[in-house]
Amino acid sequence: MHIDWSVTQVYNTIMSVATGVGLLMLVRFGGLLRSGQRISLEGWALGFAVPGFILTLTGGHMTLTWPLSKIGFPFDDIIFGEPSLAFGVMLLAGAIFLWRSSLMSLESGVAAKESKEQSASLMTHLAEAVHPLSYFAAAMGLALISIGIAGMYYQLFAAPPEEPISGRFADYPMLEATFISMLYALTGLGAILLPFSLAKGNPAVLAIIKFCWTITGILFTLFGALNYFTHIGLILNTM
Structure with missing residues (x-):
């Protein structure tokens, strides 16, 4: 198998790592808010x-450019590109909100060290501000589950035999299809539940979101890190 790598770009390595870290940060940030611990809004x-x-x-x-279509995988541009774009914009929106909240705290003379009362106030304000955005997150959660179903139905995500490690399972396409599809579905489930957690603050719903995003955050991060080796090997084996 020969691939002309000069005509395309494959960077779902860093996309996977950034997605995993982003999910884990959301879980950690939510935990800090609920526990009333000190929070550096700028950080x-x-x-x-x-x-x-x-x-x-x-x-x-x-x-916008569908680079993976140039090497025969146009569906991957939808699977990896659009959810990453949506998640990235939402993370940036959250970053702008926290930065603005930090500036407002400084202007009002509030110390950067948040007390339990101040953390509770911030949590209430944050929930109210993020609630409208959570509807888009839930809609994208449905999209992630749809991607997971497509991955299983069409047996997507199988690595080519030229790819180290993952390529050893090329003859068992359902194995990687199941793994990646479950990652998408679990991430989507947490996103779908987000509006309900913000509206009601239900501990059971929050626990489900924490479970989903902790598991998927760790796996996306580790899988992306592993792909730095496997994708380099794939490139070298198909040049």
Whole structure:
């Protein structure tokens, strides 16, 4: 198998890492808010902005130019590009909100060290501000589940035999199709539940979201890190 790598770009490596870290940061930030611990709004704004920018840039480029279609995988431009773009923009929106909240706190003379009362106030304000955006997140959650179903139905995501490690399972396409599809579906389930958690603050709903995004965040991060090796090997084996 020969691929002309000069005509396309494959960067779902960093997209996967940024997605995983973004999900884990959302879980951690929510936990800090609920526990009343000290929060650096500037720090979390920067933390969300970095993966948000990466996902917006790479997801936007993939969505608008379809680079993977040039090597025979046009459906991957939809699967990887559009969810990354949506998640990236939402992370950037969150970063802007936190940065603005930090500036307002400084102007009002509030110290950066948040007390439990101040954290509770911030959590209430954040829930009210993010609630309208959560409807778009839920809609994208449905899209992620749809992608997961398509992955299983069409047996997508199988690595070519030329790819190290993952390519060893090329003869078992349902294996990787099941793994990646479950990642998408679990992430989507957490997104669908987001509006309900913000409206009611139901502990059971919050626990489900935390479970979904912790598991998928870890797996997306590790899978993306592994792909730095496997994709380099794929390129070298198909040049």
